[in-house]
Amino acid sequence: MGALPSYAQSNHADSISTALKQQQAARDSAIRAREEAAEANKRHLEAYRDSMAAVNEARREAQKRFSDSLRAARQHFSDSMKEARQRRADSFAVIREYKASRFYRDSVKDVREQRLAAIQAIRKAHFDSLKAARQKITDSIKFARKTVLDSIHAVQKHRSDSLAKIRKYKESRRFRDSVEVVRKLRADSIKLVRKHHSDSLIAARKHVTDSFARVRKARSDSLAAVRKARTDSLTALRKVKADSLAKAKEKRVKDQKVREQDKEKRQQLAFELKIKKKHQAYSNEKMLKKHWGLPRQVVQNSFTRYNYYFNAVRKMDEAKLNMARVRRDNYDSLLALFQFDPDKDSASIAPDMDSVIRKVSVGIQIHDPRVKWGDDLYVLLGQAYFYKGNYSEAASAFRYALSLKDKKKKKSSQRVYTRSLTLAQKEKKGMLAFLQHRSVHNEAILWLARTFTQMKEEGNAESVLDLLDTDPNFPKSMQGRLSLEKANIALRQNDYKAAEQHLAVVANDDNIPNTTRMRAAFIGGQLQMRRSEYPAAIASFNKVIDLYPKIDMDFYARKNLAYSTMLAGGDQSTAIASLKKVLNDGKYIAYYEQVYFVLGNLAASNGDYPGSINYLNKGISSPKATRKQKAISFATLGGIYYKLGDYSGAKAAYDSAVAMAQAAPNDSLVMVAIKRSSALNSITVPYNVIHMQDSLLAMSQLSDKEQKAQVRKHIRRLEQAREDSVFRAENAAFNNANNAASNNNSGFGNGGNAFANWYFANPSLIQQGMNEFKRKWGNRQLADNWRRSVSNSFDNNVAQDTATSPNANNPDLDENGLPTEESLLAYIPTTPEMKKDAVGKMKRAYVDLATAYIKDLEDYPPAIKTMDTLDKKYPQHEYQAEVLYLRYLVATRQNKLSEAQNYANTLLQQFQDTKWADLVRPSESAANLDTVKRVDESVFYDETYDLLMSRQYATVLARVGQARRMYGDISYGKRFTIIEGAALAGNGSYKPADSVLTQFVTEYPTDSLRPWADALLKYIQANKSVPAAPATDTAKGAKTGGTPLTPLPVDTAKTAKPFPVPPAEGSVTSAGNTASSVQYVYNIKEPHYVMFAYGPMEARSMGVKAALGDFNTFRFGDQHLSVDLNMLAPDRGIIAVKSFRNIQTAVSYMNAAKKESKITTEYKPGEYQWLLISASNYDKLLKDRKFDAYLSFYNANYK
Known part of the structure; x- marks a missing residue:
């Protein structure tokens, strides 16, 4: 039976059940609360929805009422607008109907016509009143102007009459004599006062100087004695001390040297032993045992x-x-x-x-x-x-390479006795020969020959090459190499004929590299040009071009091809086409300048001088033009202008060449430009005066309208010139910057320095701008507002006007510094006085121009033409005496003695009281020369120097004495002394001339005239052994002495012509040393000379020599011809141009020289002869000096 539960257990169960019930009651209450809350929310939401629906309904009602009111308002507005438009349209229709009616149109037309009639009546009355007022003012102005002009004319006439009386009185002999007497008295009194004052000052200075000198001498003597005693004692002490120290130092140094030598010997022996051991250790002879x-x-x-x-x-x-x-080659040499x-x-x-x-x-x-x-x-x-240049080691290496062949041979008695001795090695042949090793035995022989040549053992080299040439084993494929070495020897021996043959073989051998072939062909062409074999040279340079060389060689081959074609006298169209093809190829841009230069020379040789000038100008302005080529091109351009007689153009071109002469200092054309530039200064100034005054006189014949048109045209030209110069100056820096950039890219720049491209930091750009400025605006002073002096260029004395300080407020210039139209019109001569003044300036300029032609350029035809123009335009001008004297000078220098005598007689008869008559008066009146009117000393010297150049030595000697009497201790005394010596030498009085000049050299050993005196002394020594022959003094027609054999040295300060060099030693021999008879030999293959034979030495013979030099430079510049002048006898001289490789080239040159009539322009046809002579016969002629004998030989063999 089980146990019953206790009280505690039952109590605990009750409490649990109670708690459970409470929890259940709490759950129920919570459920009811949630349900109530949900119901309340539902009711609240329904109330909210109802209120929102009512609000929305009220809003819709309000919106409907608003839209209805708006619709009604719009309808009302549209109805009112429609009514207003209808009323406006009706009113417009009524107005249009009224305007369209006839009544309205008639009323408007009447009103307009009435208004126009009123306006026209008012304007006509106004214009009539203005016209009447203007007519009244014009009449009054005319009357007032006529009155003023009449009074001005009366005043001017009275003034001119009085000035004419004064001028007539001043021009009278009485006035001149009185002024001369007063001046002489005043000068004598001033001279006496100055002499007395200077003598007193000299005496006082001498007294003071002597006293100071005595005091200084006494003081210096005492100081010197004290110093000497002290110095002697110190010297003795120092000597003793120095001797002891020197002996000790010498012993120490000697011992140290002995020790150092022993040490060096030991180190050298150790080093040699070490090297010998290394060589023995690394010897490859041991390998032969393997x-x-x-x-x-x-x-x-x-x-x-x-x-x-x-x-x-x-x-x-x-x-x-x-x-x-x-390496950069110079293809011009x-x-x-x-x-x-x-x-x-x-x-x-x-x-x-x-x-x-x-x-x-x-x-x-x-x-x-x-x-x-x-x-x-x-x-x-x-x-x-x-x-490396170690030729002995190189020869040893090549010899050892040749000996290896014998070492590798197997000894065989059959080969020794059955084969002939050979030096070369046969070339392997067969199907697989190209795969086998190719022996360098033959190559080593050729290199050995080249080494011998470089060692200057050309005999050994020729022996080796001759053996190879006759060796049957020498391969035919290496014949080109053999010819190459032979050509090398021939070039070193200057045997250019043999070298030319060998180079032709090299150029045609396909087994030689193309670089060597084209080089050989180019050199062959150069040699053929030197030997005047121009057809062969053309073929050589064509060969170079066919091998496609580099751009530099290709261009120079085309250039030389053109020159060869020109000198060969063939068709130049092919060469010109080839050069023009180069101009179309951009890779040749660096050579455009030279292409244009060659084309210009080709055109000049064909007589196309305008085309030549055009080509040369294009070359000068080409973008890559160098200063050197510009200088040569300007010099060539000046030569063409000079040849054409355009001396202004020649002067401008020569000045440009001189500005760049430093880039080509040794070029013959540039040297000619330097000499001619200074001589042309005296040509351009009078020429410009004539041109300007003639233009102004021509403008004075135009109407006012035409004058203004010409002036405006001139101003536009000035503005264009100014813009061009500014544009070029601005772009010069840009172009230079581009060139500098291209140079930097090619490795020759300045490392990217941008500052160097700035204009004022670049001297070359500054110089370029200065040259451009001078070409456009002439020589001006460095001053502000330089353009303001441009208006002065219309005056005849441009240099003086531009030298004056510019006027900043000059009203004749505009804001750009250019002349205004009114200022230029003022220069036009409008009055008879202004025209007379312009004519006077032209007359003086004609005389100055003729003087410059005669004295500076010795260019007589244009001088005669200038004087003829002056006499024709102004028959009764006031410079007739001076013109007659200039004609007299021209006649004497051209050896036209009868004409000169006629001019002298006319001058003495018609202008006997002028200084020009005194210059031609016979020397018998030298006793009366002191009565001649005193002239400026520098002018007297210039006239005496001109007489010396005219070979009037007796008159020169008389004037030297006259100068010493007239001027006393003259500033030109040294120059007169040298002129006296030159005149004595010209008369054949070498002994007194030698005494005068020797005394001058002794007294003034460092004078600037020493070179002139030395040249005269050399001239005397070279000519005094030759017996003197009688010569004619053109001043009086009497025999005065011997004629010099060579031209007298001249005053380099007076003339821009080159200083005549005395004949080389042996060129003039004593008559007693000449052979009695010389046998000349006829050999046409011998080098020949072209000979110009003339009579006695005269100024015109030097002109022929200078002309031949210019002719050689312009036409035969590549042949390097020289001109030699010799006197065979006092009455027979020769000028020889040499040398030509054979008679054919000499005949070509002689024919070309005969066609150039300007060479012999001062000689008549019967006064000179052109002949040919071989080099050997020329030497015999200089020894024999019997020109008639050679002339007979020449007529018998060369004609």
């Missing part, structure tokens, strides 16, 4: 070829490429056969050659001597030594 089987052959040959020989060859090729890249000369350029390639020598030496030492590539290594070693 068996030379196939495996060893393959290994040794492979290692030698692909390790050492391959690397050495590659290093050698790199060095050669570097040489070719760095004779090209070197080989691009690299070890005697000059070995230092640049020495490191590379040392590397090649090391590689080759190691390859030889560590490999078996029996390898196939041993001789190749030795040849490469010899080449490396050759390029």
Whole structure:
């Protein structure tokens, strides 16, 4: 039976059940609360929805009422607008109907007509009143102007009459004599006062100087005695001390040197022993003991070829490429056969050659001597030594390479006795010959010959090459190489004929590299041009072009081809077309300047001078033009202008050439330009004066309208010139910057320095701008507002006007500094006085121009033409005396003595009181020369010098004495002394002339005139041994002495012409030393000279020599011809042009010279002769000096 539950257990169960019931009651209450809350929320939501529905309904009602009211308002507004528009349209319709009616149109037309009539009446009344007022003013002005002009004319007439009276009085002899007397008295009194004052000052200075000198001497003597005593004592002490120290030092130095020498000897011996041991350790002779089987052959040959020989060859090729890249050839001179000369350029390639020598030496030492590539290594070693300039080592290497052939041969008695002795080695032939090793034995022989040539042992080299040439084993494929070495020897010996033949073989050999072939063909063409073989030269240069050379050689080949075609006298169209083709190729842009230069020369040789000028100007303005080529082109352009007689154009071109002369200092054309530029200064100034005054006089004949049109046209030209100069100045910096950039890219720039391109930091740009400025605006002072002086250019004295300081407030200039229209019109001569002044300027300019032609250029035809023009235009001009004197000078210089005497007589008869008559007055009146009117010292010297040039030596001597009497201690005394010596020498009085000049040299050893005196002394020494022959003094027609054999040296300060060089030693021999008879030899293959024979030495003979020099420069500049002048006798001279390689080229030159009439323009046809003479006969002629004997030989053989 189970136990009954206790009280505690039952109590606990009750509490649990109670708690459960409470929990259940709480759950029920919570459920009811949630249900009530949900019901309340539901009711609240329904109430909210009902309120929102009521609100929305009220809103819809309000919106409906608003839209209805808006619709009603719009309808009302539209109805009112419609009614208003209808009323407006009705009113417009009524107005249009009224305007369309006839009544309205008639009323408007009447109103308009009435208004127009009123306006026209008012205007007519106004214009009539204005016209009446103007007429009244015009009449009053005319009357006032007439009154003023009449008064002005009266005043001017009274003034001109009074001036004419004054001028007539001043021109009278009485006035001149009184003025001369007053001036002389005043000058004498001033001279006496000055002399007294200067004597007193000199005496006072001498007294003061002597007293100071005595005091200084006493003081200096005392100081010197004290110093000497002290110095002697110190010297004695120093000497004793120095001797002891020197002995000790000498002993110490001697011992030290002995020790150092012993040490150096020991070190040298140790070093030599060490090197010897290394050489013995690395010797390959031991390898000869090893068996030379196939495996060893393959290994040794492979290692030698692909390790050492391959690397050495590659290093050698790199060095050669570097040489070719760095080397720049001068194609204007004779090209070197080989691009690299070890005697000059070995230092640049020495490191590379040392590397090649090391590689080759190691390859030889560590490999078996029996390898196939041993001789190749030795040849490469010899080449490396050759390029280093070590020719002895190179020759040893080549000889050893040749000896390897004999070492490799097997000894066979049959070969020794059955074969002939041979030096060369046969070339392997067969199907697989190209796979076999090719021996360099023959190559080593050729290199050995080249080494001998470089060592100046041409005899040994020729012996080796002659053996190869006759050797039957020498391969035909190497004949070109053989000819190359022969050509090298011939060029070194200057045997150009033989070199030309060998170079032709090289150029045509396909087995030689194209670079060598084109170089040989180019040199051959140059030699053929020198020898005047122009057809052959054309073929050579065509060969160069066919081989497609580099751009520089290609251009110069085309250039020389054009010159050869021109000189050959053939059709130049092909050469011109080739050069024009170059102009169309952009890669030749650097050579455009030279292309245009060549085209200009071609055109000039054909007589197409306008085309030549055009080409030269294009070359000068080409973008890549250098200063050197510009200088040469300007000089050539000036020569063409000079030849055409356009001296203004020649002056401008020569000035430009002189500005750039430093870029081409040794060019003959530039040197001619320098000489002629200064001489043309005196031509251009009077020429411009004539042109300007003549233009102004021509404009004075035009109407006012035409004058204004011409002036405006001139102003437009000035504005255009100004804009052009500014544009060029601005673009010069830009162009230079581009050029500098291109130079930087090519490795010649300034490292990218942009500051160097700035205009004022670049001296070349500044100079370029200055030259451009001078060409446009002339020489002006460096001043502000320089353009304001441009209006002064219409005055005749341009230089003085432009030198005046410009006026900043000048009303004649506009804001740009250019002249205004009114200022230019003011220069036109409108009054008789202005026209007379312009005519006077023209007359003076004509005389100055003729003087310049005669004295500066010695160009007599244009001088005569100028004077003829002056006499024709102004028959009674005031310069008739001076013109007669100039004509007298021309006649004497042209050796027309009868004409000169006529001019002198006319001058003495009609103008006996003028200074020009005094200049031609016979020397018998020398005693009365002191009465001649005193002239300026410089003018007197110039006139005396002109007489010296006219060979009037007696008059010159008289004027020298007159100058010393008139001027006393004159500033031109030294020059008069030298002129005295020259006149004495010209008369044949060599002993007194030598005394005068020797005394001058002794007294003034450092004077600037010393070269002139030395030249005269040389002239005297060269001519005093020749017996004097009588000559005629053109001043009086009497015999005065011997005629000089060579032209007298001249004053270089007075003339721009070149200083005449005295004849070379031996060119003039004593008559007693000449042979009694000379046998001339006729040999047409010998070099020939062209000879111009004339009579006695005169100024015109020097003109022929100068003309021949210019002719050679312009037409035969590439032949390097020279002109030599010699006097065979006092009455026979010759000018020789030399030298031509044969008679054919000499005949071509002589024919061309005969056609150039300007060479002999001052000689009549019977006064000269053109002859040919061989070089040997020319030497005989100079020794024999018998021209008639050679003339007979010439007529018998050459004609």
